[in-house]
Amino acid sequence: MVRNGPLGVSFSTPGLAAAIPRRPFLFADSEWQCYNEKASQRRAAMKDRDSIQIGQVQGVNWIRLIGKGTYTHSACFHEIVEEFFQQHSRQVVVDLTRCSYLDSTFLGCLVRLFRQYHTPPGKRFVIVATEQKQVQLFASSQLQRFLIFDNAHAADTNSWDEVEIMWTDARTLGRHVMQCHRTIGELNIPDADKFARIAEHLAAELPPEA
Incomplete structure (x- = not known):
């Protein structure tokens, strides 16, 4: 849930100017410009915060991981993949192009799902990551040797829905x-x-x- 909070922008208020020092607006022609810049920065931060998003591209279910993938996301991620395949999805694509870090739980989860769903006939578990991203996320653990990657670009869609991470018992x-x-x-x-x-x-x- 997103809460609207103060933007840290001080406007001149009669009677308070002497008591509250005015914050300088560096690189801004006006207070309104600074307000817009701060709002834009907050929107960008919200966009890039750690999250799981789902979408469809040409009928194929995609799961996109934004930021860090840790044990707090892993169980939810595993459940989403399982649900997609139980709904008779022939293919599930995991997009790691905007992922910055995977902890050991999430790494193990990817290997488990790949083992389970990549090889059965009619089902494929596809992991999208560039070579640079593979090095960033998997080189230290050497787990890239047990996975197959697709170097394709990220899904060309704006229809992403963010998944609410539900805490399990x-x-x-x-x-x-x-x-x-x-x-x-x-x-x-x-x-x-x-x-x-x-x-x-x-x-x-x-x-x-x-």
Whole structure:
């Protein structure tokens, strides 16, 4: 939910000018110009905040990740992909062109979904990322070796709907995080043992079922 707050712009008010110092408007010809510039900056910040968006391009379901993808987004992302395929989607495309960071939970989630949905006949789980973006997001973990990428440009559509991130219960979220780390722990990478131990620890710490 977006709340309208003060823009930090001070206007001259009779009786208060002496008490409240006037803020200088650098690089602005007028107070109105400064107001517009600040509003534009806020719109840009809202546009680029961490979020998950969904849309359709020629009948294909796309999921776009903006900013950082962490465990707080991962469970919701996994549920969206599962729901699309349960609705008999033949293809789901994940657009990472505007993603800036993926934590280990989200990385493991991508590998899990790719394993599950990329190879079955009639179903494809496509990850769109440029070579530069692949290096940025996956090089340190070396997980790009277990994924197939499409270097195509981002979806040409303005019809994106932002997904509200719903917090799930502690056990469901903990189980999701555990499974994602276990997936990475099963791979042939240098830190596999570390991720396997994390998964074991998380499994032992799962809250009891209600």
